Each structure stands twice: as C-alpha cells, then as structure tokens.
Amino acid sequence: ETKKGSVVEQLFGRASRINSVHRQSIKDLAPNFRATAFDPRDHTIEAIEAVDGHRIMGLQWHPEYLVNEEEGNLE
Incomplete structure (x- = not known):
C-alpha cells in the first residue's frame, strides 16, 4: 500500500502487487x-x-521483475 500523494503512488498506484x-x-x-x-x-x-525537497526515493522491492505482469506505468 502506498501513501496518498507520494511519488510511489504516482508511479505504481495506491495498491500494487510487490515481490x-x-x-x-x-x-x-x-x-x-x-x-x-x-x-x-x-x-x-x-x-x-x-521530505526536504531532494528527489530521492528508495524501493525495497523489485518492480522490474513485474514489468510483464503489471498494467500501468511500468512498461
């Protein structure tokens, strides 16, 4: 689940399957x-x-593994 208004939500949606x-x-x-x-x-x-204005994001999962399975912005 992603926080509303976050960059992660914009990229992957509100709830996304992760691995x-x-x-x-x-x-x-x-x-x-x-x-x-x-x-x-x-x-x-x-x-x-x-949260300090820098464009830094860290992901703990591997969205690249799901590129052929997910619909939306990953392609």
Whole structure:
C-alpha cells in the first residue's frame, strides 16, 4: 500500500502487487525521509522518499521483475 500523494503512488498506484524477496528491511528512518509504501501483511517499509525537497526515493522491492505482469506505468 502506498501513501496518498507520494511519488510511489504516482508511479505504481495506491495498491500494487510487490515481490518482497529481502531478508532485511528499514527499522529507523533518517529524519529527512518518510515511509511511503508498506507491505499490508507485516507493515514492512517497502519505499521511502525524501521530505526536504531532494528527489530521492528508495524501493525495497523489485518492480522490474513485474514489468510483464503489471498494467500501468511500468512498461
């Protein structure tokens, strides 16, 4: 699930299927970032974005793996 108004929402939609294949995740965010996508099952942070005006985003999943399966902006 993505936060309303986030860049991640603009790119992938409000709820998007993800493929979490990681063994580690973010526990504490740096002050200049906000979490903008979460796994609804366990609330793992899946994306972050800078809040200080910088255009920085981090993704924890691999959207490139889903390019042939998703409809929308990934193609």
